[in-house]
Amino acid sequence: MEVGASMAMQSRAPGVGAGAVAGGRRSAFLGWEKQTQAGSLRVGGTAGTAAVAVRARGAKPVVAPLRCVKASRGSESLHSSVDEALLLKRKSEEVLFHLNGRCIYLVGMMGSGKSTVGKIVAEVLGYSCFDSDKLVEQAVGMPSVAQIFKVHSEAFFRENESSVLRDLSSMRRLVVATGGGAVIRPINWNYMKKGLSVWLDVPLDALAKRIAQVGTASRPLLDQPSDDPYTAAFTKLSMLAEQRGEAYANADARVSLEEIAAKQGHGDVSKLTPTNIAIEALLKIENFVTQHPTATTHGEVGDLQIDSLSSRIQAL
Ligand SMILES: Nc1ncnc2c1ncn2[C@@H]1O[C@H](COP(=O)(O)OP(=O)(O)OP(=O)(O)O)[C@@H](O)[C@H]1O
Numbered sequence: 001m002e003v004g005a006s007m008a009m010q011s012r013a014p015g016v017g018a019g020a021v022a023g024g025r026r027s028a029f030l031g032w033e034k035q036t037q038a039g040s041l042r043v044g045g046t047a048g049t050a051a052v053a054v055r056a057r058g059a060k061p062v063v064a065p066l067r068c069v070k071a072s073r074g075s076e077s078l079h080s081s082v083d084e085a086l087l088l089k090r091k092s093e094e095v096l097f098h099l100n101g102r103c104i105y106l107v108g109m110m111g112s113g114k115s116t117v118g119k120i121v122a123e124v125l126g127y128s129c130f131d132s133d134k135l136v137e138q139a140v141g142m143p144s145v146a147q148i149f150k151v152h153s154e155a156f157f158r159e160n161e162s163s164v165l166r167d168l169s170s171m172r173r174l175v176v177a178t179g180g181g182a183v184i185r186p187i188n189w190n191y192m193k194k195g196l197s198v199w200l201d202v203p204l205d206a207l208a209k210r211i212a213q214v215g216t217a218s219r220p221l222l223d224q225p226s227d228d229p230y231t232a233a234f235t236k237l238s239m240l241a242e243q244r245g246e247a248y249a250n251a252d253a254r255v256s257l258e259e260i261a262a263k264q265g266h267g268d269v270s271k272l273t274p275t276n277i278a279i280e281a282l283l284k285i286e287n288f289v290t291q292h293p294t295a296t297t298h299g300e301v302g303d304l305q306i307d308s309l310s311s312r313i314q315a316l
């Protein structure tokens with residue numbers, strides 16, 4: 001079968017790639033061995049960078065490059081952005097040392113900012129960033145999660161989501177923005193516990209506002225016709241939060257937007273920038289990793305293995 005997914009990414013980490021999948025019924029996310037056999041993995045890069053691309057139909061980068069601070073901002077806000085950027089950088093250097101290549105899984109409700117914060121954290125750590133919803137779409141060969149729910153079912157989506165997480169769990173130096181419901185299957189925790197998990201805990205009111213702003217078309221569990229998108233989103237999110245509260249609390253670290261806002265003297269979490277949240281995430285990760293140093297576990301894909309695999313691929 002032709003490789004059914006594609007992605008390109010750039011990272012300072014030695015080549016880490018993820019590939020095509022057909023989940024459940026079709027084959028799952030290709031592991032390293034299968035990718036090399038399929039000849040679909042290309043590893044390259046310049047000094048200090050490594051690029052890995054798995055190409056098939058319509059390759060698109062999973063990770064959008066971060067944008068620089070806009071020069072048009074007021075000087076006060078520009079200064080605070082520079083301060084934030086420096087803090088982010090310093091924190092990332094401290095964390096990187098203790099992380100030792102472990103993957104970071106961001107968990108949280110729909111709209112909690114996993115993709116947005118994930119990109120920042122990945123960029124600053126030199127990790128690669130993946131969005132598990134996008135990987136499932138690529139695996140199944142459908143353009144959206146909404147369509148997968150419609151044509152197949154939520155159960156089919158969940159099976160594929162687990163396959164994707166399983167395959168990611170054998171890799172290193174990744175930040176994974178997981179789907180909002182990934183926490184409900186215990187098997188997914190087995191995979192995520194190979195790295196470390198961070199819960200982005202955002203008040204429901206803020207989530208509902210964000211979702212009402214962007215619409216619910218891409219979020220099938222929230223997509224019901226309503227004259228009042230905020231209230232509809234809030235009601236459904238409250239039900240989901242009730243069912244899942246315990247599951248999110250399994251994460252190794254919790255980033256509470258209410259706590260950050262209180263620390264910074266804001267009454268409202270909407271004042272927090274994704275960079276503020278990324279800094280707090282790194283602080284929480286640092287707390288966790290300093291208390292839980294790595295032990296190389298049996299079967300883990302180590303840097304040495306990845307490097308030697310990369311050389312083998314380049315030699316092909
Ligand atoms: N700190 C923030 N403040 C305001 N809006 C934000 C913040 N972080 C993210 N957003 C916005 O909220 C929306 C959801 O963010 P994002 O896609 O990162 O969340 P997610 O957790 O990955 O969602 P999903 O699980 O539904 O894919 C986006 O429109 C994003 O721009």
Ligand SMILES: O=C(O)C1=C[C@@H](O)[C@@H](O)[C@H](O)C1
Pocket residue numbers: 109110133145178179180181182218219220221
């Ligand atoms: O919270 C959820 O159950 C979901 C969240 C999204 O990220 C998607 O994974 C899907 O829409 C289901």
